[in-house]
Amino acid sequence: xxxxxxxxxxxxxxxxxxxxxxxxAQGAVQADPLKTHExxxxxxxxxxxxxxxxxxxxYVFFGAQDFRVWRWEISTDxxxxxTGHRSWVRALAFDPKGAALVTGGYEGDLIWWNxxxxxxxxxxxxxGHKGWVRAVAISPDGSLLAxxxxxxxxxxxxMADGKLVREMAGHDxxxxxxxxxxxxxxxxxxxxxxxxxxxxxxTGKEVRKVTLKDLHKxxxxxxxxxxxxxxxxxxxxxxxxxxxxxxxxxxxxAGVGLPLVVLVxxxxxxxxxxxxxxxxxxxxxxxxxxxxxxxxxxxxGGNNGKHLHxxxxxxxxxxxxxxxxNTARDMDLSPDELHIVTAHFDSHVRIYKMAAKA
Amino acid sequence: MKPQYACGSSEHQIARRSFMGGxxxxxxxxxxxxxxxxxxxxxxxxxxxxxxxxxIFLSGGASQLETWDPKPGTDTGGPFLTIPTSVPGTHISxxxxxxxxxxxxxxxxxxxxxxxxxxxxxxYAMQHGRRQEPAASxxxxxxxxxxxxxxxxxxxxxxxxxxxxxxxxxxxxxAYLGAKYSSIVLGGGKPxxxxxxxxxxxxxxxxxxxxxxxxxxxxxxxxxxxxxxxxYTYSYEQxxxxxxxxxxxxxxxxxxxxxxxYGTHDFGRHCLLARRLLENGVTFVQVSHxxxxxxxxxxxxxxxxxxxxxxxxxxxxxxxxxxxxLQDTLVVVMAEFGRTPRINHKYGRDHWGTAWSVALGGxxxxxxxxxxxxxKNGTAVTDREVDHRHLFHTYLQAVxxxxxxxxxxxxxPLPLANxxxxxxxELLA
Numbered sequence: 001x002x003x004x005x006x007x008x009x010x011x012x013x014x015x016x017x018x019x020x021x022x023x024x025a026q027g028a029v030q031a032d033p034l035k036t037h038e039x040x041x042x043x044x045x046x047x048x049x050x051x052x053x054x055x056x057x058x059y060v061f062f063g064a065q066d067f068r069v070w071r072w073e074i075s076t077d078x079x080x081x082x083t084g085h086r087s088w089v090r091a092l093a094f095d096p097k098g099a100a101l102v103t104g105g106y107e108g109d110l111i112w113w114n115x116x117x118x119x120x121x122x123x124x125x126x127x128g129h130k131g132w133v134r135a136v137a138i139s140p141d142g143s144l145l146a147x148x149x150x151x152x153x154x155x156x157x158x159m160a161d162g163k164l165v166r167e168m169a170g171h172d173x174x175x176x177x178x179x180x181x182x183x184x185x186x187x188x189x190x191x192x193x194x195x196x197x198x199x200x201x202x203t204g205k206e207v208r209k210v211t212l213k214d215l216h217k218x219x220x221x222x223x224x225x226x227x228x229x230x231x232x233x234x235x236x237x238x239x240x241x242x243x244x245x246x247x248x249x250x251x252x253x254a255g256v257g258l259p260l261v262v263l264v265x266x267x268x269x270x271x272x273x274x275x276x277x278x279x280x281x282x283x284x285x286x287x288x289x290x291x292x293x294x295x296x297x298x299x300x301g302g303n304n305g306k307h308l309h310x311x312x313x314x315x316x317x318x319x320x321x322x323x324x325x326n327t328a329r330d331m332d333l334s335p336d337e338l339h340i341v342t343a344h345f346d347s348h349v350r351i352y353k354m355a356a357k358a
Numbered sequence: 359m360k361p362q363y364a365c366g367s368s369e370h371q372i373a374r375r376s377f378m379g380g381x382x383x384x385x386x387x388x389x390x391x392x393x394x395x396x397x398x399x400x401x402x403x404x405x406x407x408x409x410x411x412x413x414i415f416l417s418g419g420a421s422q423l424e425t426w427d428p429k430p431g432t433d434t435g436g437p438f439l440t441i442p443t444s445v446p447g448t449h450i451s452x453x454x455x456x457x458x459x460x461x462x463x464x465x466x467x468x469x470x471x472x473x474x475x476x477x478x479x480x481x482y483a484m485q486h487g488r489r490q491e492p493a494a495s496x497x498x499x500x501x502x503x504x505x506x507x508x509x510x511x512x513x514x515x516x517x518x519x520x521x522x523x524x525x526x527x528x529x530x531x532x533a534y535l536g537a538k539y540s541s542i543v544l545g546g547g548k549p550x551x552x553x554x555x556x557x558x559x560x561x562x563x564x565x566x567x568x569x570x571x572x573x574x575x576x577x578x579x580x581x582x583x584x585x586x587x588x589x590y591t592y593s594y595e596q597x598x599x600x601x602x603x604x605x606x607x608x609x610x611x612x613x614x615x616x617x618x619x620y621g622t623h624d625f626g627r628h629c630l631l632a633r634r635l636l637e638n639g640v641t642f643v644q645v646s647h648x649x650x651x652x653x654x655x656x657x658x659x660x661x662x663x664x665x666x667x668x669x670x671x672x673x674x675x676x677x678x679x680x681x682x683x684l685q686d687t688l689v690v691v692m693a694e695f696g697r698t699p700r701i702n703h704k705y706g707r708d709h710w711g712t713a714w715s716v717a718l719g720g721x722x723x724x725x726x727x728x729x730x731x732x733x734k735n736g737t738a739v740t741d742r743e744v745d746h747r748h749l750f751h752t753y754l755q756a757v758x759x760x761x762x763x764x765x766x767x768x769x770x771p772l773p774l775a776n777x778x779x780x781x782x783x784e785l786l787a
Contacts, residue, residue, distance in 0.1 A: 046433065047701070065701065067431065088437040106437040131661075132437075150661070174658075222418075222649040223522060223624075224662050253418070255654030255704045302654075302704060327703045345703040 031293055031338050031354035033310040033320050039339065039353040041325075042072050042079075048343040050090040050330045054115060055098035057335045061115070062349050063089035069103050069113075071120060072349060084111045084122040090330070091135045095142040095159060102145055102159075104133025110147060112162065124162045129153060135177045135232075140184040144201065148175035154189045154199065166204040170197050176228035181266070182238040190229030190243055192216065196264070210269055212262050215245040219252035226252040231287035231298065231331075234266070240313065241266050242275075244285030244298050259285045259300040263313060275311040278321060280304055289333040299324075299331035299342050308340060308352060325350065409721060409757035410636050410683075411503050413644040414629075414671060414691045416663075417522075418651030419480070421697035421707050423736055424451050424660040426715035427468045434699035434735040436657055445726040453664040456672035462726050463675055463684060464719035465785060469730020469739040472695065472746050475709040477651070480694030487750025488776050499753060501532035501539040502774065503642040506759055513599025514606060515542045516641040520628045522648045526551045534767045537593070541644075547628045549607035550600055568598060606638045607631070620670040629670035633677055636687060650693065653706040678720065688721035688756045692749075699736040713739045716749060722756035724787040747779030755781045 046066035053060055060072045061082075069082040069089050082103070091104030094115065100123075101115035110128035113120045131150030138145055138159065145157040152175060154168040173192040180187055186207070187199040194216035198207040216227030231244030241264040249257030261275040275296055277283075283305020288298040296311045306327040310320040326346040333340055340352045428451045429435035440449040443461035450458055450466075457464075474480040474489070482490045485498050497505070504516025517539060519529070524545035532540035542550055559567075575591055605611060609631040620626040625647050632643045647667055652659045671691070678684040696714025697707035713732045719725055730742035754761035754775055761781055764771035 047703075065433065086431075086439060107439060222651070222659075224649070224659050226655070253649065253651050253654055253659065253706075255706070 028336065029338055029355065031291060032356065033295065033297075033354050035356045036308060036310075036320070036322050036340070036352050036354045037357055038325065038350055040074065040351040042077060042349045044070065044347045044349065047345045047347055048329065048349055049088055050092060051341045051343040051349055052092040052094070052332045053334045053339075053341060054101070055094050055096055055335055057339075059115070060332075060341050060349060060351070061092055061101060062343055063092065063103070064347075071115070074351065080118070080120060082113055082120050082122075084113075084125060085109060091133050091147070093136040093138045093145070095138050096140060097142065100159070102136055102138065104128055104136045104147055104149070106132040108133060108149065110136070110145070110157070110162075126157075126162050128155065128157075132174075134175060137178050137180050137187075139180050139201070140182060144180075146178045146180065146187055146189075148178045148189050150174045152191070154178060154187070154197070156187075156201070156204070168199055168204045168206070170199075170206045170209065171195060173225070174228070176230065177232040179232045179234055179241075182234055182236060188232065188234075188241055190215075190232060192225055192228040194227055196229070196241075196243065198269070208269055210264070212243060212264070212271065214247045214260060214274065215243065215262060217247075217249040217252070217257075219249060221251070222253045224252055226257070231261075231285055231289075233287075233289040235290040235294075236292050239266055240264065240272065240290055242288040242290050242296050242298075244288035246284040247274075254282070255284070255302050256282045257284070259283045259298070259302075259305055259309070261285055261288050261296055261298050261309075261311070263296060273314065274316060275309070275318070276316055277305070277307070277309050278317060280307065283307075283327075285309075286329050287331045289331070291333065292337055295319075297331070297333065297340060299328040299340075301327040301329050301345070308342070322352070324352075408509075408686060409507050410640070410687045411499070411507075411642045411753065411757060412632060412636060412674075412678075412687055412689045412720075413485075413499070413642075414667075414689075415481075415485075415644055415646045416650050416667070416691065416693040417646050418649040419477070419693045419695045419697055419709060420650040420663070421652070421656060421660060422468070422713075422715040423697065423699065423707070424453055424656070424664065426450055426466050426717055427732060427736060429699070429734065429736045432735050434701065434737065436701060438657070445728075448726070448728055451664075453660060454668050456668045457675075460672045460675045463679055464689070464717050465723055465725060465727040465729065466715055466717050467729045467744060467749070467782065467785065468715045468732055469742045469744055470696075470711075470714050470716060470746075470749070471739050471743050472711040474711040474746075475695060477694050477709075480709075480711055483746040484692050484694055484749070487747055489746075495533040497533040497535045497539065498529075498531040498541065499750065500541055500642040500644055501535050502754075503757070504539045505532075505535050505765075506774075507757060508641040509639060512639055513603050514635070514638060514640050515600075517541045518635055518640050518643050519543045520547050520631060520643065520645045521545050522624055522628075522646060534765075534772065538588075544607065544631070547609065547624065547631050549604055603638070606634065609634060619673050621666070623666055625666045626670040629674045633674055636678070636683065637681075650697075652697065653702070653708055654704040656697065656701070656707040657705060675719070684720040686721060688723065688753060689719050690753065691717040713737060718753075718756075718785075720756075722758065722787050723752075724785055727785060729782060729785055742782075744782055745779070747776040748782050751775045751779055751781040752785055755786055 046064040048064045050063040071080040085105035087106035089103050089105045101113040108129045111122045112124040128147050129149030129151045133149045136147045147155050152171045156165040171191040175191045178189040190196045194212045196210045233242050244261045246257045247260040259277045263272045265272040283300040283302030285298045298309045300307050306324045308322045309318045311318050326344040328342045330343040342350050428440045439452045441452045443458040445461045486496045488496050500517035508516030519541045527543045529541045620630040628645045635643050695711040698710040731740050733740050751761040761775040764773045
């Protein structure tokens, strides 16, 4: 005989259990980019610089110019403050179960957080890199953390105890981004000068280096380098890697250049196609993702770029561009692949839905 | 204002060099009609002539928030932290770790308000001590220094600019002092053009040609001497001197370990060249570092540019001190303006002449001082507001020149510095 169920009124609120990632089920709603519209927004108190969905899709975590990371519970608009970094945070990654968040700050620290606690607190803080941590990624099995930064290094850490597994040197400029291949055995990292390195995760061996020269320029007028992999993302099947940044820069110090996503054929190790934008001459791609429905998405920000862009994989020009309310500084695709979250200079976090308005 | 000579006039003041003969026999600044207001002032100036000035110009406008007056943890401070320096209680940006160790030799002025946000006008004001005026032209600090401090006999120019690019040239920046005091520009740090004797011309033939030129000139000048002939003759003699001293401009002649310590990038080599020129007696050297006009991605670009600036600048200050030269060499790090506290939508900072900083040291500057303050966010000066005029006065005083003095130009007294301001007395040792 089973115990009677408690009446509704006596049920207590408990912390949400760590859920498996809300991957789209078979027969899930198909995204329709042409119908993309702003579905929800949160007004923060400081310009926002990064944003990520947690694997459940219940939360968006974002970094802002107030040196904090914040958690936004989308359904209730509740915010929780994650205090621990001493500088800006653009690097955020979740373990696949969604219980742990790891962030990397511009002071060089890596912090592990209990992401779903009522009040998330640092569970572990280590010195990750000398200078900025620019990106972090967690392996599909949740065992490893990859971090990259301004010391030109790629590092692998044990997620369970934070110990350094391996340090990989091969870049000769700031490493801007890193992503694990869906098979978990390969890692990709990209630097300021357009160099993309393919690493073997188990050994740390550099398998190959490919230079995407159009993602870098030395501005001879201002005597400075501009470029870098501002966004990176593998296709779900691991065959393609989207790399976003800026190209044909004519004035690095004014931000005059074209947004660019280079789609790399991962197996062949070379460029498949370059995705360009329409009518935008002074902006940069701040992040990019490849949708399971086989199109590339990117968010641009700059003087005249504040868009979401959508391309088929064989297209140079986008089949759709959506003007956003404000210049974007990051984007992320939701676990259900129906929503896109964007981070904005005007202190907003916005969620766009790729479907018709209800 | 072009120099006005009063040929044959009793108002001529004959400079010492005109009695000393040599390469410049018969020529001289004093015969130009420009002189000092008193004989005492002249004598005093002669004593000061061993002082030198080094200016590092951060072209484009380096951010004070990323250098000398950081505001970490504020809405305007950006992502960088601060580091302590060799002066207890003084912190500067984490982007200057080497310079931080030299701060006991330098001072900061954090309260500059030039009210000037234009590149050209800001650069003019900071380097001439006065705003640009349509009807007047003032000499660059370098030209004035060359006039007031350069040794009587020097084969090397008194005023040299080292720029990151461009060819060599002579700039028209001496105003009423005359072309003789204008800058020689070493574009890309390269030696002045045409300082190698053509292969077809032997040394003996060259000497004979120069002797004949001087003889012919001397005969012509007995009755037809003007400011123009003087400048013309001077430039030839200076060219001869430069050719003889060509090696001075070759930074590869410096020890290898110094070349490594300063760095092989342009700014590093230019700083080492500046050291070489100063040690060979050039009175005023200005090294420009490009570029800091970071309207877009200010933080990334300051990492890059200050990453180039920090080590060679610190090495230069250190070397000047260790070689016993810093007490006679004024070092100034300036720009045309600072950058806005407000961070724009492209992670950039824009032009800002309202509350920014300069670093300086050596010669008569009190080391380790911090003059002036800005508010919590760096949006306004809150204490001891100064501008380009006060700084110009201070530079002159630091090298032993009475900045309240004037030059007699064609019978008109022209103040060395803007008389509406005065030196920053608390900065002077």
